[in-house]
Amino acid sequence: MSRRPQDHYGHRARREGYPARSVYKLQAIDERYRLFHPGMRVLDLGAAPGSWTLYVAERLRGRGQVVAVDLQRLALAPSSLIQVLQMDVFAIEVGVEPFLRGAFDVVLSDMAPSTTGNRTVDQARSFNLFMRALEVAQGVLKEGGAFVGKIFQGPDFEEARAAMRAAFAEVRVAKPPASRKESIEVFLVGLRKQGREKSPDDSPEEHFEDKETQRSKEKPGEEVFVSVRGSACFEKGAQIAFDDASPRGFGECAKEV
Numbered sequence: 007m008s009r010r011p012q013d014h015y016g017h018r019a020r021r022e023g024y025p026a027r028s029v030y031k032l033q034a035i036d037e038r039y040r041l042f043h044p045g046m047r048v049l050d051l052g053a054a055p056g057s058w059t060l061y062v063a064e065r066l067r068g069r070g071q072v073v074a075v076d077l078q079r080l081a082l083a084p085s086s087l088i089q090v091l092q093m094d095v096f097a098i099e100v101g102v103e104p105f106l107r108g109a110f111d112v113v114l115s116d117m118a119p120s121t122t123g124n125r126t127v128d129q130a131r132s133f134n135l136f137m138r139a140l141e142v143a144q145g146v147l148k149e150g151g152a153f154v155g156k157i158f159q160g161p162d163f164e165e166a167r168a169a170m171r172a173a174f175a176e177v178r179v180a181k182p183p184a185s186r187k188e189s190i191e192v193f194l195v196g197l198r199k200q201g202r203e204k205s206p207d208d209s210p211e212e213h214f215e216d217k218e219t220q221r222s223k224e225k226p227g228e229e230v231f232v233s234v235r236g237s238a239c240f241e242k243g244a245q246i247a248f249d250d251a252s253p254r255g256f257g258e259c260a261k262e263v
Contacts, residue, residue, distance in 0.1 A: 015184045019057065025081075027184060028116060029057035031193070032154070034182035036065065039195060041152055044069040047110045049146060051095050051139050052117030054078040062114075063087045073105055095138055100145030109148035115139030115155040118191070125190070129160030136166055136194070144173055144199075153196040160190070170196045 012020075015027035036042055042065035050059050053074035059082060062072045066087060073089045074080055075098070080090045091105060095117065100106060117139060119131035136157040143153040153174070157166055170177045174196030181192050 013186075024057040024060060025055035026057045029061050030184035031182040032058050032061055032114070032116075034184065035154055035180055035193060035195060036061075038180070039152070039178070039197060041112055041154070042066065046070045046112060047108065048072045049106075049110045049113045049142070050074045051113065051115040051142065052076055052135070053082075053090075054080055056080055056082045058114055058116055059088060059090075062112075073110075095135075095142065098142055100142060106146050110146045110151060111148060112152045112154070113139070113143035113147055114153075115143075118156060118158075125160070129158045129162065129190070132156070132158035132191075133160070133162040133166060137169065140166075140169055140173070143196075147199045149199055149201045151199045153194075153199070155194050156191055157194060158190045159192055163192075167194060170194050174199055 013027070015030050019025070019027045019029060042048065042062055044065075044067045046066060047070060048062050048066075050062065050072055053059050054076040056074065059072050059074040059080075063085075066072070068087070070087065071089065072087060073091065074082060075091045075093060075095060077092070077094050079092050082088060082090050084090050089105060098106070115136065117135040119128060119135060121128045136155050139155050140153065143151075143155075147153065153170075157163065167177060167179070175198035176196070178195040178197070179192055180195055185191055
């Protein structure tokens with residue numbers, strides 16, 4: 007199977023010393039929501055090949071800790087800032103694992119299944135990974151903490167978002183510019199973890215402040231952060247967004263991607 011050719015994000019990652027282009031997805035989300043500060047503890051689930059872990063360690067500026075967990079062996083040298091663990095995320099026992107002692111400020115998950123080419127199967131597997139990451143996050147995050155998790159668009163998306171709304175004061179959906187236009191991945195961002203679990207009815211509807219940048223106003227080389235309001239699909243690189251009140255279901259939208 008041939009490897010996909012590198013785009014400018016891939017070449018930039020190589021120049022800047024990151025293992026993968028995915029670092030610029032997290033960078034865009036961080037720049038939008040200001041997730042990381044020195045002194046924080048961050049849990050990175052599905053951390054291989056390590057780009058997100060390295061980015062967070064840089065943002066901590068010598069103070070704090072990143073715990074990187076992946077089923078694969080991570081080629082990252084442990085340091086005073088980085089702890090590396092090879093294990094299955096489904097085997098993590100919250101409240102038992104020594105590395106989970108003490109609350110975390112942020113939990114990240116860039117986990118994705120090995121794709122089969124069957125969109126229904128791939129989305130279902132992505133949903134399961136996302137929900138497991140959210141379960142771990144709910145068990146280890148301190149009150150006021152944040153969670154970022156990747157999920158493939160599909161019919162289970164609204165269930166995942168409802169679970170996020172029950173746990174966080176604010177929930178956003180984002181597709182950073184480094185996500186490939188043809189990709190069905192999006193990121194759910196939960197801000198300010200609540201001390202008690204809310205019902206979905208307690209959660210206000212999110213109204214994204216991010217304004218879609220007009221293509222005519224873009225400058226060459228300018229990076230544009232694309233945030234999604236309600237259910238959304240992406241067709242030929244354009245953003246097509248639907249409010250939650252739209253009668254069109256997310257599953258229908260996903261078929262158009």
